Amino acid sequence: MNWLLNNLxxxxxxxxxxxxxxxxxxxxxxLVSMPLGWASSRWPVARAILVPxxxxxxxxxxxxxxxxxxxxxxxxxxxxxxxxxxxTLYTVALLVxxxxxxxxxxxxxxxxxxxxxxYRPIGRFxxxxxxxxxxxxxxxxxxxxxxxxxxxxxxxxxxVTSLGLLLLQGxxxxxxxxxxxxxxxxxxxxxxxxxxxxxxxxxxRLTPWARVGPKAGAAT
Amino acid sequence: MSxxxxxxxxxxxxxxWRTTYGAAGIPQRVLEHLxxxxxxxxxxxxxxxxxxxxxxxxxxxxxxxxxxxxxxRALPELGLxxxxxxxxxxxxxxxxxxxxxxxxxxxxxxxxxxAGIRNVDRAVVDAARGMGMREWEILLKVELPNALPLMFxxxxxxxxxxxxxxxxxxxxxxxxxxxxxxxxxxxxxFDQMAxxxxxxxxxxxxxxxxxxxxxxxxVSPGLRKSGARKAxxxxxxxxxxxxSASEST
Numbered sequence: 336m337n338w339l340l341n342n343l344x345x346x347x348x349x350x351x352x353x354x355x356x357x358x359x360x361x362x363x364x365x366l367v368s369m370p371l372g373w374a375s376s377r378w379p380v381a382r383a384i385l386v387p388x389x390x391x392x393x394x395x396x397x398x399x400x401x402x403x404x405x406x407x408x409x410x411x412x413x414x415x416x417x418x419x420x421x422x423t424l425y426t427v428a429l430l431v432x433x434x435x436x437x438x439x440x441x442x443x444x445x446x447x448x449x450x451x452x453x454y455r456p457i458g459r460f461x462x463x464x465x466x467x468x469x470x471x472x473x474x475x476x477x478x479x480x481x482x483x484x485x486x487x488x489x490x491x492x493x494x495v496t497s498l499g500l501l502l503l504q505g506x507x508x509x510x511x512x513x514x515x516x517x518x519x520x521x522x523x524x525x526x527x528x529x530x531x532x533x534x535x536x537x538x539x540r541l542t543p544w545a546r547v548g549p550k551a552g553a554a555t
Numbered sequence: 556m557s558x559x560x561x562x563x564x565x566x567x568x569x570x571x572w573r574t575t576y577g578a579a580g581i582p583q584r585v586l587e588h589l590x591x592x593x594x595x596x597x598x599x600x601x602x603x604x605x606x607x608x609x610x611x612x613x614x615x616x617x618x619x620x621x622x623x624x625x626x627x628r629a630l631p632e633l634g635l636x637x638x639x640x641x642x643x644x645x646x647x648x649x650x651x652x653x654x655x656x657x658x659x660x661x662x663x664x665x666x667x668x669x670a671g672i673r674n675v676d677r678a679v680v681d682a683a684r685g686m687g688m689r690e691w692e693i694l695l696k697v698e699l700p701n702a703l704p705l706m707f708x709x710x711x712x713x714x715x716x717x718x719x720x721x722x723x724x725x726x727x728x729x730x731x732x733x734x735x736x737x738x739x740x741x742x743x744x745f746d747q748m749a750x751x752x753x754x755x756x757x758x759x760x761x762x763x764x765x766x767x768x769x770x771x772x773x774v775s776p777g778l779r780k781s782g783a784r785k786a787x788x789x790x791x792x793x794x795x796x797x798x799s800a801s802e803s804t
Contacts, residue, residue: 394763395756396719402736402752406558412745478628485631489723492633493740493748502634506727511641520634527629 338514350522353497356490357483358530360419364426365476371427372434373460382435389428397421397486401493418490425486426479433475437468470545473538477531484527488519498523561746562753571750579730581754587730588758591721595653596714599660604706607665611672611702612694620669627662632720635659640727652724659720660713667709671702704778707770711763718759732758 375382395403404410404417441464449463491499501519505512539546556564565571574580579587610616635655643651675698683697699706725733735751738744771779 391760394715394759396715396722396759398719398722398733398736399752399755399759402748403756406562406749412748481628484629485633488631488633492723492726492737499631499633502631502637503726506637506641513638513641516634516638516641520631520638523631523634524629528626531625531629 338512339518342515346522349496349498349500350526353484353487353523354526356415356418356495356497357422357487357526358480360422360426360483361476361480364423364430364479365472367423368427368430368434369465371431372438375431375435376438385431386435389431392424392428397425397489398492400424401490401495413494415490415495417493418487418495422483422486426476426483429479430472430475433471434468437471438464441467466542469541470538473534473541477534477538480530480534481527484523484530488523498526558745558749562749565746565750566753579734581732584730584732584734585754585758588718588721588732588755589762591649591652591656591724591729591731592714592717592762595656595660595717595721596710598653598657599664599713599717600710602657603661603664604668607668608672608694608699608702610665611669612690612698614673617669617673620665624662624666627658630658632659632716633723633726636720636724637727640724640729645728648727648729652721652727652729656717656720660717663713663716664706664709667712668702668706671705671709672698674705675701700775701778703774704770707766707774711766711770714762714766715759718755718762722755 371381371385375385400421401418402412404421405412405414408417408420410416445463445467446459449459454462487495487497488499488502491497491503498519501515501522505515505519572580572582574583607620610620632655635658636652639651639655640648643654672694679701680693680697683693688696721731722733722736724731725737732751732755735754736748739746739748739751
């Protein structure tokens, strides 16, 4: 506890860095995976390429992907961008599969009805199909955001500073500084839980029909 | 010399494949990596599969399982490994690492087993019960075989999670392929670091392929869902349940 009280001032910036490293990939990954998921739900060829590729990417352990990234990007190995691109790839790999499934699961009667009402394919996607896929999309984003919180800390092993610094510094003193390690773990867990909760709230906001559905039906 | 050439040189250097007094070779590191992984996957399975099967069969405690699984996902792997290994002391590093890995592996396997059992068509279970099967027979002969695809998916996810976490155990003086990345980083030897990373990725992909192969062999052909055949597969599940029920009597 003493460690926490003595180092309270330095924590703010490092928490912000951690969040920045973890959440930018979630946002970018979501934006990238939407057109990809749409394409692979529409064209079997795209699906046959994107879905196995996503699985393959998801197989590669984070530490390995962080180290391989500079070879692919041509960046220096200590740059935070390596961690962020790697985490973006994981997010895309996770979301492409779930968006593909969610869009494929929209009943044909619904899309046909929307077409009959005069929606063109693009408008129909944003007004009908995408909203119906929101629960699955949010579930995927929550998993990505929560696991990114822990993965960013692993980036510390290749010199990308985050809350992982508390874990490493605490382990390198003799005797180990357990206070510092535990504070690091607790902050990462709390950040993950808060972000998860906020995303769950956002999901509820975006799908008002899911809340009123059965009850409203019973009342009328 | 380009970095790619350096990596090829590092990986093809015979000295890196031999275990000498000074350092462990690549085969030795692969065995360490697989050893820690296998121990942790087995230990997770011994706890999670019976528990998940029981919760799935009785339906009691399902929401609790989902809640626990979600909150465990928030635990940072690196923090857990560092904390437990330092706490137990370096002499007990392997048991400490195993506990950390099991803590990460159990939730995944538990959720997969639970979901697998719950997703078995209730009509199939009722049919088995109606044919006079006892509860443990229903679980072992109907629910578990039908839950295998989801359970295997969870087993693969848990194994990959554990392989990835073993890679970071080198930070706390343990072996495994992560050694090359950690040592390469502290010596500023990027060829060693990148070679280690490639070996870790290759190991993970190889294990995934082996497990997928085992899954293909073990899971009943009637349960292999591929989109359009889903409907037919469901009707086959019915036939299987009836068949296994009639065999047991």
